[in-house]
Amino acid sequence: MSIDNITTDQALKNKHRALWASGDYPAVADVIAALGPRLADAAAIGPDDRVVDIAAGAGNVAIPAARTGAHVVATDLTPELLEIGESRAPDLGIIWRTADAEDLPFDQGTFDVAVSCVGVMFAPHHQRCADELIRVCRPGGRIGLINWTPTGFIGQLFSVMKPYAPPPPPGASPGVLWGDADHVRTLFGDRIHDVTATTETVPISRFADGAAFRDFFKATYGPTIATYKAIGDDPTRVAELDAAMAALADDHIADGQMAWEYLLVTGTVAG
Numbered sequence: 001m002s003i004d005n006i007t008t009d010q011a012l013k014n015k016h017r018a019l020w021a022s023g024d025y026p027a028v029a030d031v032i033a034a035l036g037p038r039l040a041d042a043a044a045i046g047p048d049d050r051v052v053d054i055a056a057g058a059g060n061v062a063i064p065a066a067r068t069g070a071h072v073v074a075t076d077l078t079p080e081l082l083e084i085g086e087s088r089a090p091d092l093g094i095i096w097r098t099a100d101a102e103d104l105p106f107d108q109g110t111f112d113v114a115v116s117c118v119g120v121m122f123a124p125h126h127q128r129c130a131d132e133l134i135r136v137c138r139p140g141g142r143i144g145l146i147n148w149t150p151t152g153f154i155g156q157l158f159s160v161m162k163p164y165a166p167p168p169p170p171g172a173s174p175g176v177l178w179g180d181a182d183h184v185r186t187l188f189g190d191r192i193h194d195v196t197a198t199t200e201t202v203p204i205s206r207f208a209d210g211a212a213f214r215d216f217f218k219a220t221y222g223p224t225i226a227t228y229k230a231i232g233d234d235p236t237r238v239a240e241l242d243a244a245m246a247a248l249a250d251d252h253i254a255d256g257q258m259a260w261e262y263l264l265v266t267g268t269v270a271g
Contacts, residue, residue, distance in 0.1 A: 012124060012169050013077060013100060019222040020078040020122075026058040026085075027220045031206050032118070032260070035146050036060035038202075039117050042266050043144030045070050049112045052136060054101050054129075055119025059085035059094065065115070066092040073111075075099035076119070102128035109138035118262070121147040121179070124172035130187035139271035143192055145264070149179035149199060152261025153252050158223070160244045164237060165227040179263040192267035201259035210250035213258075214242060 039061050045051055047069030053062040058081050062074035066089065073095045076082050082096040099105050101116070101123045114137040120129045133143055148154040155176045168174075177183045181197035188195075207213040217224040224245075231237040252258050 017078050021080045022222045023225045024220040029060050037064040039146050040064045051113045052111045054116040057081045061117045063089045066094050104132045106136045110136050113142045115144040117146045121175040126173045134191050137269045141269045143267045146262050147178035149261045150176040161227045164231050164241050166230045195267040197265045201261050204258040210246035213249035214245040
């Protein structure tokens with residue numbers, strides 16, 4: 001990689017770090033807290049497993065994984081999120097480490113299980129992330145991923161925000177592609193076997209109506225905050241996005257309930 005490319009890549013990482021440090025992502029993670037135990041169970045995490053949670057945020061998977069008796073390292077590009085996670089589980093022995101999902105600071109085959117819950121999907125270079133997941137997990141070890149689907153509510157939310165958001169950096173792939181089973185299979189190829197890919201939903205009862213959802217995400221969710229910042233000097237566009245986000249959420253709320261769709265992928269690393 002040339003010096004210019006390294007500089008550009010570092011600038012992109014710094015931007016991503018700042019994006020996820022903005023707002024209050026742990027509050028968003030609390031809304032989807034059920035995904036953590038779901039992934040820990042699907043990846044069959046248990047006592048004495050060596051586990052790495054990649055793009056762990058405040059530890060939605062790392063904490064329930066550690067409660068099984070596993071030895072867990074939680075990594076994220078954003079140290080502010082890890083600090084919150086550590087404050088929530090100071091006695092579980094989790095190692096909280098700032099690290100880039102595209103360049104993990106671990107030797108080959110260090111872990112028995114590598115997991116990520118709606119985290120690795122937001123790194124810009126999908127193949128690098130897939131390669132790292134495989135590299136740090138031992139042969140016969142397990143990969144477990146939960147990612148939002150393109151067609152589910154959060155995937156639709158990104159489609160609604162896209163016309164108002166800053167353009168993606170050159171070479172970055174849309175995060176919701178990680179919610180497409182064919183895309184994930186292409187990333188891993190024959191390096192994992194016994195692959196399962198199932199579409200599931202997490203029930204959400206946090207929001208009374210679309211406006212409540214919109215206002216919560218405007219205040220807490222980094223990508224939404226960045227999108228509104230990009231159009232902040234244009235009241236007409238702000239009003240358009242306000243209406244579009246509320247309408248989308250209203251379409252997905254019935255009797256105070258929502259169902260956010262995700263893809264759950266598990267597999268075994270080839271020997």
